[in-house]
Amino acid sequence: MKKYNIILIIAAVFLQFSCNKNLDPKVYSNLTSTNAFHTQSDAVAAVNAVYARLKGPAVGDNFDYWTVRHFALTDLTTDVGHCDYGGDPGQLSLVQWNSANGLLAEDWRQIYKLIADANNAIYNLSAMTTIGNDAKSQFLAEMKFLRAIAYLDLTDAWGPVVLVTEKDLANPKYTNQPPVTPVATIDALLISDLEGAISTLPVDYQNNKYYSTNDVGRATKGAAMTLLAKLYLRQHQWQKAADLTKQVMDLGIYQLYPTYAGLFKEDNKWCSENIFSVLSDANVNGTELLNHFGPLNHPVLTDRWQYYAVTWDFYNSYGDEDDRKKMFFTEYDGVDGLTHKEAPTLGATPPAGVLYMPDVATMKYADPSRADNTYYDGHSVDILRYADVLLSRAEALNELSGPSAESIGLVNMVKARSHAKQLVLGELNQSTFRDALLQERGWELYYEGKRRADLMRFGKYDVVVNAYLKRAGLNQTVTLPRDQYFPYPINQVNINPNLNNSGRQ
DSSP: OOBOOOOBOHHHHHHHSTTOTTOOOOOBOSOBTTTSSSSHHHHHHHHHHHHHTTTOSSTTOOOSGGGTTHHHHHTTTSSSEEOOSOHHHHHHHTTOOOTTOHHHHHHHHHHHHHHHHHHHHHHHHHHOOSSOHHHHHHHHHHHHHHHHHHHHHHHHHHSSBOOOOGGGGGOTTTTSOOOOBOHHHHHHHHHHHHHHHHHHSOSOOTTOSSSSSOOTTSOOHHHHHHHHHHHHHHTTOHHHHHHHHHHHHHTOOOOOOSOHHHHTOTTOOOOTTEEEEEOOOHHHHOBSHHHHHSOTTOSSSOSOOOOSEEOHHHHTTSOTTOGGGGSBOOOEEOTTSOEEEOOSSTTOOOOTTEEEOSSBOBSTTOOTTOOSOOSSBOOOEEEEEHHHHHHHHHHHHHHHHOOOHHHHHHHHHHHHHTTOOOOOGGGOOHHHHHHHHHHHHHHHHTTTTOHHHHHHHTTOHHHHHHHHHHHTTOOOOOOTTGGGSOOOOHHHHHHOTTSOOTTTO
16 A cells, blocks of 8 residues: 655644634644545645645754745855855855755755655545545645745756656656756746646635635735746746736735835734745744844844844945845844944954954844744745735846836835835936846845845856955855756765766866
């Protein structure tokens, strides 16, 4: 009897749908072909288990994939992120890595766990005869949307990877050292899956016949449109990206949250800017965002690590008028008896009683009003939000025909929320507006899993990161095309020699 290890724990469901107090999930463990996938409740349980994979492998260690560790690949390896610790994160922060880096291996492993669970769910749901076709289409669309997130992240990081779908599960030899699949082939699958999701998924889950509450954390039509638009941006299919982002805007259900700081407060579980997010509940199954992002030796937010911080170089790029510049712990009297602050010059020696911080902690996931040292917090993590849609449409329009009143206006909408200096149409050409867009995306979306992919898409990864490294007095280590992708993790290469790292390190 074949087993499908689809593990769903009550807390894991609440982490994704924490706003839905009436949700009464069923608990499954070690589901088999004889006791699972018989009822609609079975199908919902399998679907919910895949959502839980966005967060981590188990209750108590929810810091994998989209709830902390993925940021090591997407932000630490750029001009934005910094980690003063040694080992794997320090290596990435210095923009130096090799195939033995443990954070690369962990991200790869957790992403493929989501893919495996999604494939199992798709395979078994497709064979069910006890639920209607409409219900089956809904559940399959959700699974294919989640799998598309995973493969988009994999191909952003590693390019050609092993493509495994539900069709491979019928082949008993599918795990025998499969070859990698070209990115274009994977993209074709994702486009097909996301187009299907767009035609199937609802705009929201109010009065939904398959779920008892308005499950705001689930995949929606707008989320599928946004994810597909981001794939088209990566392919430089500008017209398709422009069309899809306009369709998202025309849904009329999304808008910018009034304040940048308020958007990321722990008590803001969901709002009209969220398109797709990983939700958490500190009292049920929280994450460790506050621990990883909180400031070191802070008098209020105690016992934090400042593990994922921001470079002073990036912090100082903000205009003083920009509210987003206020979202950092720039100076405070620490519990260590020292005043923590920025060094006046590179390499300066601090006077007695002062600590020059090597980087600056962000308030994005470390709300300073939360005066406690709770280990787990309830912060949401936005995978897709409306500000990104506005900036993405502006980018596509600029690539099609240069700056316009519409494209400039889209960027200025995002800037206006933070009282940042507005762009002026007559002062920009296509090239300078492109640079302004890239900068704006950094200011707005740092530590949201976007920076490295943005720099690559704009063709500026080596230019921007090497320039930062030079200003920081570090070796300019980035070389393209060598560093376009990360090396395949060595533990995976040892299992599957088809993952050839030749020329990747």
